[in-house]
Amino acid sequence: MLNKKCLMLVVLISGTFLAGISLADSPAGLKSGTPDIKSAGPLAFGPNGVLFIGDAKSAAIFAIDTGDAPDSRKPADVNVDNVNKKIGSLLGTSGKNIQINDVAVNPLSGNVYLSVTRAVGEPRPALIKVNAAGDVAAVPLKDIAFAKAELPKAPADQEYTKRGKKRNNRNESITDIAFFDNRVYVAGLSNEEFASKLRSLAFPFTEVDNGTSVEIYHASHGKIETHSPVRTFVPFDIGGEPHLLASYTCTPLVTFPISRLTPDTKVTGKTVAELGNHNRPLDMIVYEQDGQRFVMMANSSRGVMKFSTEGIDKAEHLNEKVKDKAGHPYETIEELQGVVQLDRLDDASAIVLMVDPANENQFNLKTVPLP
Secondary structure, X not given: OOOHHHHHHHHHHHOOOOOOOOOOOOOOOOEEEOOOOOOOOXXXXXXXXXXXXXXXXXOEEEEEEOOOOOOOOXXXXXXXXXXXXXXXXXXXXXXXXXXXXXXXXXXXXXXXEEEEEEOOOOOEEEEEEEOOOOOEEEOOOOOEEEEEXXXXXXXXXXXXXXXXXXXOHHXXXXXXXXXXXXXXXXXXXXXXXXXXXXXXXXXXXXXXXXXXXXXXXXXXOOEEEOOOOOOEEEEEEEOOEEEEEEEOOOOEEEEEEHHHOOOOOEEEOEEXXXXXXXXXXXXXXXXXXXXXXXXXXXXXXXXXXXXXXXXXXXXXXXXXXXXXXXXXXXXXXXXXXXXXXXXXXXXXXXXXXXXXXXEEEEEEEEEEEOO
């Protein structure tokens, strides 16, 4: 096993960055301690119940052992009304002061994990677990098995004003994460002029490089964009080759071959669709029905979108300005209103976090059939 000194020597020789790596002393690459998580954002499950947490405030990815045991039973439905109120009670505040940032299902147990910000006073992160019985519990983040990988060249943690609005690009250093083929893929911004990044971190964490700068042609804007980050993405096989299927704000749908995501390079994605203006993609999953693959996407103002992936490998690259929608078609799932986050529960159903239709301050966690 490499110790820190040896590992640093490897870094100096290779010329890649290594920052804040908690070295492995267990088969899963985790060690006991208390992770210094400053914010809990995007979530993704890896092997053996390891949960990856994107901490944009720290510009770091944490891997923690959830301790969930494999369950041979079929995952059961999870339904909790007013889940934000129940979480608020756990954290000593009201449901209005709780911001739920992401939802992920542990495929080993069927338990649902939520990353949360206690937004009153000094914002504080929390991780919440909800089981099939509807029990809502805080996941301890002290004296647990974990690992940490810091992302180099993160944006400075400072506010500035642009077009009359205050912004802090550090908050977008991590916009989404996914685990695929023993690697954690991370979307977000860097501090570079070519700011939009896709990073690929081997797990267990050993080293972290500068990632790949990615640009797209935003057809509804009629221009190349390098500063807008990917908002949500899924690993996706196209023509036998692994890709990332990524969605941006307002709303290009773009493919990136994973083989091209090499460190310190610049890659242009293939824009296969424009899904329409004045909205923001929130989350998406891939699933299969009757031998066909579909994508289900939650959106800020267009409801839940569903589209088949058939023919996406032959889709035309949009490289000219369009008025609104163009390229790969989609349908809107009318019965799913107010969905803000989602994850797949099993082959037939998904977990969604949705705004209660009678109370915009209430969020419900529900199991729904895959459309």
